[in-house]
Amino acid sequence: MRGFEYASPTTKEQAVSLLGSSDDDAMALAGGTDLLSLMKDDIVAPRRLVNLKDVAELRGIRLLPDGSLRIGALVTVQELLDNAIVKRGYASLIHAADGITSPQIRAMGTVGGDLCQRPRCWYYRAGFGLLAKDKDGAALVPEGDNRYHAILGNTGPAYFVNPSSLAPALIALGAKLHIFGSGGQVEMNLENFFAAPTSANEKEYRLKPNEIVTEIIVPSAGGWKNATYEVRQKESLDWPLAAASVALKMSGKTIESARVVLGHVAPVPWRSGEAQAYLAGKTISEQVAETAGTLAVARASAMSHNGYKIQLARVAVKRAIMKAAQGGQR
Amino acid sequence: MAVGQNVLRKEGVEKLTGAARYIDDIALEGMLYGKTIRSPLARGLIKSISFDTDFDWSPITVCDWRDIPGENFVALIENDQPLLVARDVRHAEEPILLIAAESRTLVEEAASRIRIEYEELTPVLSIEESLDCREIIYGDDNVFKRFLIARGEVDEGINQGDLIIEGCYRVPHQEQLYIEPQGMIAIPTDTGMTVLGSMQCPYYVHKALKQLFNLSDEQAVVIQTMTGGGFGGKEEYPSMIACHAALLAHKAQRPVKIIYDRAEDIAATTKRHPGVIRHRTAVTRDGRLTASEIDIVLDGGAYVTLTPVVLSRAAIHALGPYRCENVRITARAVATNTPPNGAFRGFGAPQVAFAYEMQMEKIALRLGIDPLELRRINMLKEGDITATGQQLRWSVGSEDVLNAAVERSHFREKQEAIQIERASGDSRKRRGVGLSFFFHGAGFTGSGEAKMKARAGIEITDQGRARVLSSSTEIGQGTQTIFCQIVADELGIGFDDVEIEETDTSRVPDSGPTVASRTCMVVGRVIQLAAREIKEKIKRFAAELFGAPEIDLMEGRFVEGGKVLASFAEVAREYAAQNGKLKVESQYASPMGVEWDDDSYSGDAYPAFSWGAEVAEVEVDMDTFEVSVLKITTAQDIGRAIHPLLAAGQIEGGTLQAVGYGLTEELVWDQGRIVNRMLTNYIIPTSMDAPDMETVIVEKEYPHGPFGAKGVGELPMDGAAPAIAAAVLNATGAFVSEIPVTPERLMMIHEGTRRESNED
């Protein structure tokens, strides 16, 4: 790891003013489990780290007057899991957080950090860049080993999958994000926070080098059945192969409207308009869930080694719907 | 008595408190940190090496191949692997330069200032590419080694069969992934070189070090520090690291420490040999094997290293624990431009065990015979003859382990329950139960032990305690504990009155390497013999001392006619005062009648086999093709269990590594380099993946092992992958001929099977 300066401010204003105009200048340190690993592998090399852990206002989970839930960006995954309000109303978020099975990662990792963690793509992690190109500029993923890569939104130049565990659940719950920068605070739908990069100097999320995520606002999930389902090769210390989060606004037995978001299948958490449109007005059944799953992957396309993920994603959607219907029990 | 008791592990407490010092826990005054500069290319020629002139190189020690005083190779079998590449790069991650500096950060900085230019050559990256000989990278035909085992008349046997069944099986690389990364410290001394480190075989390192600097036995000193797992991965590779550290230390005249990063360790060091194994079996309608033709090809990697020995074990175990009069086994190991493959628990046997057990499943399927019944019909029993013509004279627990595994697991009941469940409708989660049956030769193959003549000894300390002198290493498997148990009981003293000499080549004799399931059976035997001789000597002395001809030594006391005359320690001290230090060294001799012919590759391949049978229960998600192993029941005949709890630990641990081999562990290669070199993407089982395990130890005593013990280290690695694949077959109808059984692979097979059955 290269040397760097270190500062530990106590307010978000200080934090932002200590950040710079590029990641080379400075980066924000939250849980550290991803950032420090990236620095050890020389994938990023900021000259300064700005520790956010002493910024008290980034912590805490509380209900807002309008019934929505405010989750500080520095809330740890374990704090999320232990929170009574989250447990009561946000099953899909609990499922997603529970999928992070290492107690140490849960104790260290933060909600904001989970949203901003960088892709697990092994080409990226080996230093070939986020768009994974060889020295002649040819894309490595389509011809390489892409067994864990994208099946949706994979027309290039990005082929990695978004690694966030919590984003699909939060997006399905309609979460918004507060970003703080030199120009003050901006609110944004979490869904819009993510975008597939189109050039090498872009990231997979919209956060300027001198901005930080301060909090996540999740609307009340009253009347919404919600759940997350993950498919994984191994039980722990691993990212899922595919995941789906759903939130279903119920009117009696009928789905009034639906949000369906897939994880680990595209460079961004993948909102499936097809599945959502189909589900509206339906009564939940195995058959309906099955069809929604099929529609969710209708536009999926396999690369050389990841065709199996299409099936996994289809199943994840189906099972997330059925799990939500059953009240979100595991 | 200590043998058979679960006494406390000798080194247990210091490991638990953090007090145990492993190599990376040791820092010496003036020590430098070393690093290896490696090739990113799989094959090529070095054109130039340049050092950034803007960087201050004065505090950096740099070694290249020209710094090697003698010949440039790691002393092993063929001596073909260079310590540092001079010009020809033969695999990715091959060492080219060594650098050392005062701190890890400085050495990393220096490493980033070195540029090496190559001329790229076309690499040979798979068994198929090696066999097609478009590029020749070794000898005339890329073949490192061949073996032929022939018995009976195969053509006749084929005629006797009613059916010929063919199968082709593929097995992957596997990473040992000992938790402690490889590491060494070399210390230049006035007279030579001392090396400390993590290793299985101090005398391998000793040999390499002597060769490197032309040192005498005494000038080279190798000390094994507490070692955090090996599994074969610290058999041969530590010699390379030791020589590297020693080269830097020699040049800098300061101690040098090299500890591998995890990614470097995964990328550069040895792996289990991948292979392609073809079976052609003739069987009668009632399930008897009449002929078996087996062809094995293993990928040896870029250099010979231990490959011939691995191939030999693979060939000898290829038929499995089955009777067949007419056998022809051909085995080849080929060269590729990948890091040399090497020792890993099982050493060729897990590869062929997957193949022979899946072939049995295939035969059962084709004949419509129950797989358990098929095993019973063909299993080797006492008096039977193996593929190499070895008659099994003793300690054959084959039937016992099969019966125990079947009974304990309720295999039959589970089979039936699954059938009923299946008939009652299609569930998306399907259960399956599968069986495997296997054996493993303990000790070196063939004439290995007779040539090795393992030595070990015992000395009596000034405090009147017995100290074991052996170069067999403790790597977690319990060497220290079981040696002390053997000595305690043989000598007639308490377990706590036996201690272990440090594993230091200047203090302990060469007991041979800590490999091949030989530590307990072979070295334990030598130690038992030494204890026996010590007892004779000290008893004779005590008899004279006390004028008590009928004197005996029991539980640390000299007694005659029920009367305690003195303690062992008292007599030992008196002995030392009169005769000097009491010390005995013994040597291994093969049991009478155990004979092997290297030319015809026939005879007694091993003095004894350990036997195993395993039942795996799985649940397969028919939508996602995730396989969960619910339970494994395993029965293993290891002869007398010196320490049942340690033995169970060996069985559980080996079995879990085999679960990984069968289900999740797969190295991903790109242009001859390993892509998944992290613990997040090379996937070994976690606590949550570890199935419930039931272990039955069967003790068919081996007359020439210490207290009847055989080997246990490797056997557990052989059975789980085929048992799981058989259970997956039972659950899904998908016949798996390649591991690991990933969701991706299983889905493809299942789709293919479904398409086939639709076409029928």
Add this chain to the structure above:
Amino acid sequence: MSDEKKPDKQGLSRRGFLKASGISLSVPLVLNYRMVKAAGAEVKVLGPGKAPIQLTINSKPFTAEVEPRVTLLEALRNDLDLTGAKRVCDRATCGACTVIMDGKPVYSCSVLAIEAQGKKITTVEGLMQGERLHPVQQAFVDNDAQQCGYCTPGFVVACKAFLDKNPNPTPEEVKRGLGGNLCRCGTYVGVRAAVLQASRGRKGGQRG
């Protein structure tokens, strides 16, 4: 092994090889920080050179001088000679470096030493109660829940943290609760038994 008594070939005991305590008092303290104006306040910016830090480990104060890039794991091992926590993956995956920080299990490889100041840190070296093993350690002994021992210190600490949070776990909770540590010797069966034994109100769990 009783290696402290025996002189080595080089006339040094093995312990003599070990660098004496890592806190090098010989290095003069340099004020290696500057104040930077940030949003109207003065914020201390340290590094990239060494800066003095104070840590509370196993209820004892320690001081050292480290660069900001030094992880807590490196500081423990290299500067404070507390080598129980091991460096294995160094990427927040394997758990061999686990320590307890303010009551929570963390991977010390992914915590900066400098940010661990002011926290209560417990390492494996702090578990013994005098000469007596901690109940978790004792349960590891009783169940032989270790082989090579390299994952063991981290595993023991993780188990303690787990039991502190879940004093009466079910076997399934134990299995899940140990998901942050890797063992390659395959001692999970023993570790699970040990955790159950060490849990409050349980006497069973012993194997063998």
